[in-house]
Amino acid sequence: MRYAHTVEQVRAAEGELRQLLPEGTLMQRAAAGLAATCAELLRASGRIYGSRVVLLVGSGDNGADTLFAGARLAARGARVGAVLLDQDRVHRAALTAFRAAGGVLTGDQREGCAEIARADLVLDGIVGIGGRGGLRAGALPYLRAVERAGVPVVAVDLPSGVDADTGEVAGDAVRAAVTVTFGTHKPGLLVDPGAEYAGVVRLVPIGIAVPSAAVEALQHADVAALLPRPSGESDKYRRGVVGIAAGSARYPGAAVLAVSSALHAGAGAVRYTGSAAAEVVRAHPEVLVSDQGPAQAGRVQAWVVGPGLSDGEEAQRTLDQALDAAVPLLLDADALRLLARRGPVPRPDLLLTPHAGEAVALLAGAGVQATREQVEASRLPYARRLAELYGCTVLLKGSTTLVAGPDPAVPVRVNPTGTPWLATAGSGDVLSGLAGSLLAAGLAPLDAGSVAAYLHGLAGRTASGAAEGAPITASEVAAALPAAWRDVARGAETVLSLGKQLRIG
Known part of the structure; x- marks a missing residue:
């Protein structure tokens, strides 16, 4: 398990x-x-x-960490220059x-940008974890110089311009x-x-003892x-x-995909109800x-x-009956919009699986206005x-799947797995059937959603192939679920690398 803690927790x-x-x-x-x-990065590119x-270098501890690291690199023979963005607040020790190790202070902005153009590596020590909002105007010329040069950046603790607690990027930010x-x-x-700005993340232990995490990522x-066995x-x-309960005359494939993934995800049996029964049985004769x-x-x-259910009276009756059933319930797609019209029905065994647009509808159903972009x-x-x-x-x-409990x-x-190739029609239907199967096996909603997202991401990687991957269909993702399951069960992270290679050049 990887754990993440808030700025307040870290500082305490x-x-x-x-x-x-x-x-x-x-x-x-x-x-x-x-x-x-x-x-390590410099050695991979040929030399230190x-x-x-x-x-x-910014002010405070973040800038100090950067200068002390620069001093160590200078002592190993690197030519290290420092641009001080706030000379009055630089950490004096x-x-x-840095100076004692042979580090050189780069003077004006023009000189600093010229040094960046010749650099093998840039360290981003502009803003620490307490920063909010985008980069200030004084840092932007250096950011643009980095972008023009295409020089790799190592962010110190956090890319400057990224909110440490939420991942929000409110303006310009460093891409590391x-x-x-x-x-x-x-x-x-x-x-x-x-996360998209952070690149590869390497954790350096410094001995702090932190309390319960704000965020965690399964491995x-x-x-x-x-996994149920x-x-x-x-x-x-x-x-x-x-x-x-899925599918309609217009979207029978949603039912087939949800059923297929449930079968591939270990369900003892699948009972289907809806208008796509003929299509479902044709694809999977074992379904009731x-x-x-x-x-x-x-x-x-x-x-x-919900998947492909439509939003008519019959769909509403289906949702009402499922809400009345005394078993765990997953709502997706059209069922989410029907629920949004009805408003919250609090129950601990309910799992909702919205994308951003459906989340906006659900928020509105609870009296909160937001946009998809927000x-x-x-x-x-x-x-x-x-x-x-x-x-x-x-x-x-x-692009980041989150599972939050009440x-x-x-x-x-x-969720740390996944691939952009999963952005394909029917992918969400596969995820729903997979998570529903895990709910039926007895996993709590938080675990069912988390495990489903993880396996779904791995199956997407498996189906699309290694490295950059290739286009895939939702049917291929469902078919790849057993391979993802086996990979996890034997404990070998071989289907994908959950961390990219540390290299430049």
Whole structure:
């Protein structure tokens, strides 16, 4: 499990540890880890000795970490220049150490931009984790110089311009090839859009003890521990029977995809109800079908309602019957918009799976106005808000998938898998059937949503192939679910690399 903590939590933990250690110890630990990562990058590109490194140095501890790391690189033979963005507030001890190691202060803006154009590596120490909003005007010429030169950037603790607690990017921000973060991950490094600016994230332990995380990300071992496994005594009911109410005359394929993924995700049996029964049975003859709605479909351990359902009177009756059923319930697609018209129906066994547009409708149904752009820019706050408003678990889909429960004390889960190739018609229907199968197997909504997102992402990677991947269909994603399941179950993170390679050049 990877954990991320808020700025307030990190500062409190650092404050407690500083009282027990000699002054400057934490800063030196951070600088040592930062310098080691930079040296690794420079070595991968050919050399450390004689390489050119430019430091963009702001005020406070973040700038000090950058200068101390620069001093270590200079001592190893790198030519290190520092641009001081706030000379009156620079950390004096760090500046002294930098100069003593042979570091050079770059003077005016024109000279600093020229140095960036010749650099092998730039360190972003402009703004620390307490920064809010985009970069200030004084930093923009250097940002533009970096962009023109195409020089790789190592962000110090967090890319400048990214909100550490939410991942919001309110203006101009640094795009890093690598972010070296200290003590613990920050939520903004794991949640888009901030995660997209962070590049590869390397954690440097500095000894702080932090409390319960604000955000967490499952890894292979965590998912493997949650996967339901049949025993010798299992039958279809013990494995879990999932009911799926989906599809319509216009969208019969949504039903087929949801059913297919449920079958590939370990359901003991699938009961389908809806107008696409002929298409479903043609594709999957093992499915039990009915046209009587959830109330008359037979015994299930969980319901999935919504993919391709439409929004007429029959769809509303289907939703009402599923809400009345005393089993866990997943709502997706059209069912979400129907629920938004009705308003919150708080229940702990409910899992909602909206994308940003559907989240806007749900928010409006609870009296909160927002735009799609606002939700996409502030995924973490809106996921939490939706879960609290509706009193249930919310899986907010998107470039970063988040799973938030109704209790604000429980960490939000960020999914680390996935690929842009999953942005294809029917992909959400596959996710719904997969998560519904896990609900029927007995997983709690938070676990079912988290495991489903993880496996869905892995299946997308498997289907699209290694490295850059290739276009895929939702049917191919559903078919790849068993391979993703096996990969997780054996604990080998071989289907994809959850961290990119640290290299430049």
